[in-house]
Amino acid sequence: VPAEPTVLLTYEPSHEHAAALRKAAPGARLVAAGDERTARRLMEGAEVVLGNRFFLQSLDAARRLRWMQSGSVGVDRLLREGGSRLDGVRLTCARGVYDDEVAEHALALVLALARGLHAARDDQRAERWLPRPLGSLAGRRTLVLGWGGVGRGIARRLAAFGAEVWAARRSQEGAPVRDGDALVFGPAGWRPLLPLVQVLVLALPATPETARLVGEEEIAQLPPDAVLVNVGRPDTLDQDGLLAALRRGRLAGAGLDVLEEEPPPPGSAVWTEPRLLLTPHVARSREAPPRRWEPLFAENLRRYAAGEPLLNEVDKSRGY
Numbered sequence: 475v476p477a478e479p480t481v482l483l484t485y486e487p488s489h490e491h492a493a494a495l496r497k498a499a500p501g502a503r504l505v506a507a508g509d510e511r512t513a514r515r516l517m518e519g520a521e522v523v524l525g526n527r528f529f530l531q532s533l534d535a536a537r538r539l540r541w542m543q544s545g546s547v548g549v550d551r552l553l554r555e556g557g558s559r560l561d562g563v564r565l566t567c568a569r570g571v572y573d574d575e576v577a578e579h580a581l582a583l584v585l586a587l588a589r590g591l592h593a594a595r596d597d598q599r600a601e602r603w604l605p606r607p608l609g610s611l612a613g614r615r616t617l618v619l620g621w622g623g624v625g626r627g628i629a630r631r632l633a634a635f636g637a638e639v640w641a642a643r644r645s646q647e648g649a650p651v652r653d654g655d656a657l658v659f660g661p662a663g664w665r666p667l668l669p670l671v672q673v674l675v676l677a678l679p680a681t682p683e684t685a686r687l688v689g690e691e692e693i694a695q696l697p698p699d700a701v702l703v704n705v706g707r708p709d710t711l712d713q714d715g716l717l718a719a720l721r722r723g724r725l726a727g728a729g730l731d732v733l734e735e736e737p738p739p740p741g742s743a744v745w746t747e748p749r750l751l752l753t754p755h756v757a758r759s760r761e762a763p764p765r766r767w768e769p770l771f772a773e774n775l776r777r778y779a780a781g782e783p784l785l786n787e788v789d790k791s792r793g794y
C-alpha cells in the first residue's frame with residue numbers, strides 16, 4: 475500500500491462521513507466526483523474507488539486501481555460489464571447493510587399475497603365486495619433459497635409468524651442441518667421439497683449456477699395455492715415461465731421486486747397480470763444521507779490502509 479493512496483468517492487460525502495474516512499486512513503488523499511466527466515478524470519490516479527456511481531463508465535480510465543467498494547450487494551453487473559478490466563482489482567460489496575429492510579419487504583410481499591391484499595385492492599378499485607378464501611402463515615411450509623443475511627432475515631420473520639422454514643445454500647453438503655430458524659439444505663437438496671412448499675422466497679445472487687434456478691419445471695411442482703416471491707436477482711427466476719403459470723392459475727400469486735427489464739416495457743404482461751404484485755426494486759430503498767453503507771465504507775478503508783482483511787470481499791470465481 476503506497477503511503478498516499480488516492481481514494482475516489484463517486485458520491486458527495488457528508489461532513490461527518492468525510493471526517494470518518496479521513497480518520498480511517500489519515501494518509502489517503504480523498505477526492506470526490508459528482509459527475510461522470512469528473513469521475514473519468516479522477517479515475518486515472520485512483521487506487522481505491524468507493525461507490526458504484528460512474529464506476530463502469532469511467533473504468534477505462536483506471537491506471538492504478540487496486541480495490542473497489544460497491545454500495546450494492548449484487549455485483550453481477552459489475553463483474554459482467556467490468557470483465558477483464560477488473561483483473562487484479564479487489565472487489566467488496568455491501569452485504570449485510572440492507573438485510574432488515576430487504577427481509578421486511580419480502581415478508582410484506584408474502585403477507586400481502588397470503589392475505590390477498592393485492593386482489594382486495596383491485597376489488598376496491600372496482601367497487602367489488604368479494605370475500606376470498608385466505609390462509610395463515612402459521613404452520614405453512616416455506617422455502618427460502620439463499621442463506622445470506624437477507625435469507626436469514628426472511629427466515630427469522632417467517633418463523634415469527636409460525637411458519638415452518640426450510641432454506642438452501644450453496645456450501646451445504648450432505649444431510650440438511652438446523653441453523654437458527656431453518657432446516658438448511660444444499661444446492662440440490664431442496665428440489666424434492668417443492669411439492670410441499672406453500673411459500674417460496676428467492677434471495678439469491680445472480681451467478682452462472684443460479685441462472686433460472688427456478689424455472690417452469692420447478693414452478694409446476696409447487697402446490698396450486700403456493701405463493702412465490704423474489705427479492706434477490708431477476709436472473710434466478712424464469713419470469714416468462716412464472717407469468718405463464720400465473721395465467722393458467724397455477725399459483726395463488728407472485729411478488730417480484732426485481733424484474734428482467736426495469737422498468738418493464740409498456741404493454742408488458744407484468745403490468746396487468748392480476749396475480750402478480752410488483753414493486754419497483756425498492757426492497758433496498760433509495761436513501762438520502764446519511765447513507766447506511768457509510769460505516770462499512772469507513773471500516774473497510776481503515777482495514778485497507780492497515781493491510782487487514784477486508785469485509786465482504788467478493789469471490790469473483792463464485793460470482794458473489
Ligand SMILES: NC(=O)c1ccc[n+]([C@@H]2O[C@H](COP(=O)([O-])OP(=O)(O)OC[C@H]3O[C@@H](n4cnc5c(N)ncnc54)[C@H](OP(=O)(O)O)[C@@H]3O)[C@@H](O)[C@H]2O)c1
Nearest residue numbers: 547548620621622623624643644645661678679706757758
Ligand atoms: N431487491 C433489492 O433491493 C436487493 C437488496 C439487497 C440485496 N439484493 C439481492 O439479494 C441477494 C442476497 O443478498 P445477501 O446479502 O443475502 O447475499 P449473500 O450474503 O451473498 O448470500 C447469498 C446466499 O446465496 C447462496 N447461494 C449462492 N449460490 C447458490 C446456489 N447455486 N444454490 C443455493 N444457494 C446459493 C449462498 O450460499 P453460501 O452461504 O453457501 O455461500 C448464500 O447463502 C443478493 O445477491 C442481492 O443481489 C436485492
